[in-house]
Amino acid sequence: MFEELDRLIVKAVSESNATPLYQADVVAEGERIAGITGQFGFRVIDGRIQALSRRGFAVVPVELPHAVLGDAAIAGVAETGDLKHVWDFLISATRAT
Numbered sequence: 700m701f702e703e704l705d706r707l708i709v710k711a712v713s714e715s716n717a718t719p720l721y722q723a724d725v726v727a728e729g730e731r732i733a734g735i736t737g738q739f740g741f742r743v744i745d746g747r748i749q750a751l752s753r754r755g756f757a758v759v760p761v762e763l764p765h766a767v768l769g770d771a772a773i774a775g776v777a778e779t780g781d782l783k784h785v786w787d788f789l790i791s792a793t794r795a796t
Contacts, residue, residue, distance in 0.1 A: 700732060700735070701732070701747055701750075703728055704725065704728045704729060704732060704743070704744070704747050705747055705750075705751060707719065707722070707724050707725045707728055708725055708744070708747055708748060708751060709751065709756065711724075711725055719744060719748065720741065720744055720745070725744060726740060726744070729741070729743045729744040729747075730743075
């Protein structure tokens with residue numbers, strides 16, 4: 700059930716250094732699976748990122764300049780008040796190796 704989502708996540712992170720949480724193809728597949736499992740699409744994707752990490756895909760920082768940290772401090776938090784969004788933003792500045 701998760702093979703295609705895993706492939707899309709690895710591709711998004713390793714090839715483009717982009718967060719898979721906001722990649723259209725990843726989100727579409729996550730939402731498809733969410734419809735089957737009854738979970739939120741975001742949670743499906745986040746769970747697969749964690750599962751990939753446990754399977755040995757090392758998530759390491761590529762580049763984390765001060766500007767990224769400043770952006771992380773306000774990413775999503777102003778809208779939701781949820782500090783977890785800072786972590787989500789910092790994860791997006793990483794890639795699978």
